[in-house]
Amino acid sequence: MRKRILRKTRGADRGEQAPLPPGVPGSEPASVAEPTGPRPPLPPKPDQGTPEPVSPTGQDTGADPLRDAQGGEHLTTAHGARRSDTDHSLKAGRRGPVLLQDHHFREKVSHFDHERIPERVVHARGAGAHGVFRGYGTAERISAAHVFKKDVETPVFVRFSTVLGSRGSADLARDTRGFATKFYTAEGTWDLVGNNIPVFFIQDAIKFPDVVHAAKPHPDREIPQAQSAHDTFWDFVSLHTEAQHHTIWNMSDRGIPRSYRTMEGFGVHTFRLVDDDGRSVLVKFHWKPKLGVHSVLWEEALLANGADPDVHRRDLADAIEAGAFPEWELGVQVFEDNEEQMFRGIDLLDPTKIVPEELAPVEPIGLMTLNRNPSNYFAETEQVAFNPNNLVRGIDVTNDPLLQGRLFSYLDTQLSRLGGPNWTQLPINRPHAPVNDMLRDGMHQTAVHTGVAPYHPNSLDGNNPFPADEPARPFIDVPAPVAGSVKERGAPVSFEDHFTQARLFWLSMSDVEKEHIARAYAFELGKCWEQAVKERQLQALANIDEKLCAAVAQSLGLPAPKPTVKHGRIAPSPALSQVGGQWPLDGRLVGIVVGPDPDEKDLLAVTGAIDAAGMVPLVVAPHGGPVGRGGLVAQRTYLTARSVEFDAVLVAGAVPPASDAQPSFDAKAGARSGPGIDPRVQLLLDETFRQAKAIGTWGRSGALAAAGLPEGAPGVVAGRDAAAVVEQVVELMRSHRAWERFPVPGRL
Numbered sequence: 001m002r003k004r005i006l007r008k009t010r011g012a013d014r015g016e017q018a019p020l021p022p023g024v025p026g027s028e029p030a031s032v033a034e035p036t037g038p039r040p041p042l043p044p045k046p047d048q049g050t051p052e053p054v055s056p057t058g059q060d061t062g063a064d065p066l067r068d069a070q071g072g073e074h075l076t077t078a079h080g081a082r083r084s085d086t087d088h089s090l091k092a093g094r095r096g097p098v099l100l101q102d103h104h105f106r107e108k109v110s111h112f113d114h115e116r117i118p119e120r121v122v123h124a125r126g127a128g129a130h131g132v133f134r135g136y137g138t139a140e141r142i143s144a145a146h147v148f149k150k151d152v153e154t155p156v157f158v159r160f161s162t163v164l165g166s167r168g169s170a171d172l173a174r175d176t177r178g179f180a181t182k183f184y185t186a187e188g189t190w191d192l193v194g195n196n197i198p199v200f201f202i203q204d205a206i207k208f209p210d211v212v213h214a215a216k217p218h219p220d221r222e223i224p225q226a227q228s229a230h231d232t233f234w235d236f237v238s239l240h241t242e243a244q245h246h247t248i249w250n251m252s253d254r255g256i257p258r259s260y261r262t263m264e265g266f267g268v269h270t271f272r273l274v275d276d277d278g279r280s281v282l283v284k285f286h287w288k289p290k291l292g293v294h295s296v297l298w299e300e301a302l303l304a305n306g307a308d309p310d311v312h313r314r315d316l317a318d319a320i321e322a323g324a325f326p327e328w329e330l331g332v333q334v335f336e337d338n339e340e341q342m343f344r345g346i347d348l349l350d351p352t353k354i355v356p357e358e359l360a361p362v363e364p365i366g367l368m369t370l371n372r373n374p375s376n377y378f379a380e381t382e383q384v385a386f387n388p389n390n391l392v393r394g395i396d397v398t399n400d401p402l403l404q405g406r407l408f409s410y411l412d413t414q415l416s417r418l419g420g421p422n423w424t425q426l427p428i429n430r431p432h433a434p435v436n437d438m439l440r441d442g443m444h445q446t447a448v449h450t451g452v453a454p455y456h457p458n459s460l461d462g463n464n465p466f467p468a469d470e471p472a473r474p475f476i477d478v479p480a481p482v483a484g485s486v487k488e489r490g491a492p493v494s495f496e497d498h499f500t501q502a503r504l505f506w507l508s509m510s511d512v513e514k515e516h517i518a519r520a521y522a523f524e525l526g527k528c529w530e531q532a533v534k535e536r537q538l539q540a541l542a543n544i545d546e547k548l549c550a551a552v553a554q555s556l557g558l559p560a561p562k563p564t565v566k567h568g569r570i571a572p573s574p575a576l577s578q579v580g581g582q583w584p585l586d587g588r589l590v591g592i593v594v595g596p597d598p599d600e601k602d603l604l605a606v607t608g609a610i611d612a613a614g615m616v617p618l619v620v621a622p623h624g625g626p627v628g629r630g631g632l633v634a635q636r637t638y639l640t641a642r643s644v645e646f647d648a649v650l651v652a653g654a655v656p657p658a659s660d661a662q663p664s665f666d667a668k669a670g671a672r673s674g675p676g677i678d679p680r681v682q683l684l685l686d687e688t689f690r691q692a693k694a695i696g697t698w699g700r701s702g703a704l705a706a707a708g709l710p711e712g713a714p715g716v717v718a719g720r721d722a723a724a725v726v727e728q729v730v731e732l733m734r735s736h737r738a739w740e741r742f743p744v745p746g747r748l
């Protein structure tokens with residue numbers, strides 16, 4: 001059943017009918033009380049719960065992060081002494097120097113000086129959310145993991161991220177997205193640290209520093225930020241052709257998702273599941289979003305990175321706050337765990353390869369719902385530390401050389417990022433299962449361990465802790481034979497095919513997706529300087545597809561080389577294309593452009609209908625404040641609205657030629673001058689039209705004609721009756737975009 005968007009809690013910006021400002025007829029009298037006396041800390045917002053006060057030792061150490069962080073009513077120092085003044089430093093006379101003895105000043109400034117920790121070496125920018133995973137029970141036949149058992153509910157924390165940019169970079173960079181999930185299972189923590197792209201750039205973890213050095217900004221000037229459109233990236237991927245498969249995914253629409261909520265996730269590697277009897281199978285993990293997989297256009301990404309660089313963070317948090325909880329089904333492709341570890345010629349240990357879903361279907365095994373925003377970004381989203389070593393009974397690794405290297409790297413990186421070995425004690429990283437380890441001391445130790453014998457066996461602590469026997473369900477180490485006995489540096493022959501699957505991906509795209517890919521390559525390589533880099537990448541493209549290569553070469557003004565590899569017949573995988581299908585609309589945003597005096601009855605009915613469809617209506621008016629005389633307020637103005645925010649735009653009635661509320665010298669910039677429509681609305685409609693989004697108008701608006709947009713174009717609805725127009729627009733939105741508005745020539 002569709003979830004209904006809950007009443008928004010924070011006024012105008014959330015699409016709520018906010019109370020009218022004091023003084024406006026019908027408003028409440030001004031009665032906002034200034035704080036006059038001490039108040040307890042603010043309670044968490046409805047979607048932010050209290051962190052679990054779970055002690056890392058399973059004992060009550062008194063560590064309640066919320067209580068300990070903020071208690072009592074008065075301002076204190078870090079050691080709890082109350083302070084009466086935090087606004088003036090202690091000086092020798094009001095105009096004199098500050099005294100060294102001012103502890104409150106030194107503590108406040110010194111703590112501030114140390115507020116930042118090193119950002120993640122990759123995946124620095126992210127957004128997190130809490131939720132729950134419920135097992136369907138369908139994986140019980142192949143795995144002993146408690147988390148997969150039928151109807152078992154396991155708390156989770158997910159962090160989505162971009163890979164290349166720094167913490168303060170923009171969300172809509174063309175990039176891979178991280179999709180890391182921490183399952184706090186009853187039998188220990190399981191981390192599934194995946195991406196939104198099912199393959200990786202390299203086949204061996206020893207190459208990870210190389211690929212990251214190449215993709216990060218150039219070391220001399222530290223530019224460009226959060227981009228792959230530069231020489232060192234393309235130098236690397238053209239020299240390491242194993243990267244071509246991942247790269248074509250990045251150049252496709254997958255590299256610029258509409259939202260974190262509309263991304264697939266992949267475990268990438270092949271993992272091993274093992275049942276209670278020790279029988280194992282190989283699996284690949286897939287997260288399938290209930291909302292479908294959707295992306296934006298490159299123009300939108302560029303605009304959003306300037307107009308709303310937090311677009312993905314905001315989208316996730318707003319959707320959860322509004323009650324539109326995003327959901328993903330976890331699924332597995334299952335393979336026999338035999339000595340070859342191959343499936344139909346595809347090496348399951350090669351992380352640059354997928355297994356098409358048409359050959360091995362994804363079997364759903366559980367549902368994840370994200371339903372709570374973090375209370376504190378630093379404590380939760382920044383300090384969360386994922387680690388592919390975090391495995392539980394029933395889930396194990398394979399010999400994929402990329403995965404094997406990750407088993408070292410994640411544990412290692414937290415030592416410098418989180419300042420020592422006790423990061424598992426941070427509230428967000430604490431297991432929800434009881435912990436009884438023999439790890440002791442170290443920087444930032446917060447547990448108060450008891451006993452005298454943290455070694456095994458011992459006779460002084462009664463031999464505690466006891467190794468778990470089978471009834472206590474310990475981790476199962478699969479007795480997998482180790483292939484070969486020769487110690488060597490090298491890769492299997494099956495890792496040498498670098499182009500078949502890049503071509504498979506290309507052949508599986510629709511015409512419009514192919515156009516986007518060709519343009520993305522042309523843009524990125526067009527930003528490169530070195531001729532040799534461009535030529536080498538064109539050679540790689542020729543080996544993927546000659547038409548693709550020719551299109552990109554033409555844009556670069558270079559000759560298209562001939563392929564150096566020959567392909568046999570490759571069956572496309574329709575599951576790889578994003579185009580087609582009808583999808584739920586939960587949490588989508590609809591802009592409603594109004595003039596100074598809209599028909600309020602219509603407007604209320606329209607906002608109600610959009611709300612009822614699970615979406616968020618945002619009224620865009622000539623200026624802020626109340627709209628007309630009714631109960632609605634403007635959430636955006638002609639000045640603050642931009643097309644990239646909306647999934648569809650409606651124009652409610654007539655729009656003035658130019659609003660008197662805003663002088664329009666800036667408004668004219670970039671806008672075509674239409675006869676009789678405000679240039680900012682003109683720009684909004686132009687962009688929305690170009691972005692193939694649904695547009696609807698009603699009444700005597702004439703807005704389409706005034707804006708010079710063709711009525712009757714695919715995805716454009718005009719009518720007399722607002723309700724009928726909105727109904728059609730909602731229907732159009734289910735296909736995400738009206739791609740048929742711009743038929744592509746099919747030249748690729």
Ligand code: HDD
Pocket residue numbers: 120121122123126159160161177178179180193194195199200204205206208209267268269351384385386402405406409410413414
């Ligand atoms: Fe990684 C972070 C995903 C290969 C080394 N990685 C990191 C994150 C994600 C991934 C989602 C962010 C986690 C978070 O939100 O905190 N990484 C992947 C995937 C890979 C992959 C899907 C290949 C299939 N990674 C990979 C290799 C290495 C690393 C081969 C090193 C040899 N990754 C790291 C890291 C990071 C990291 C440096 C940075 C911050 C962190 O670990 O905690 O250790």
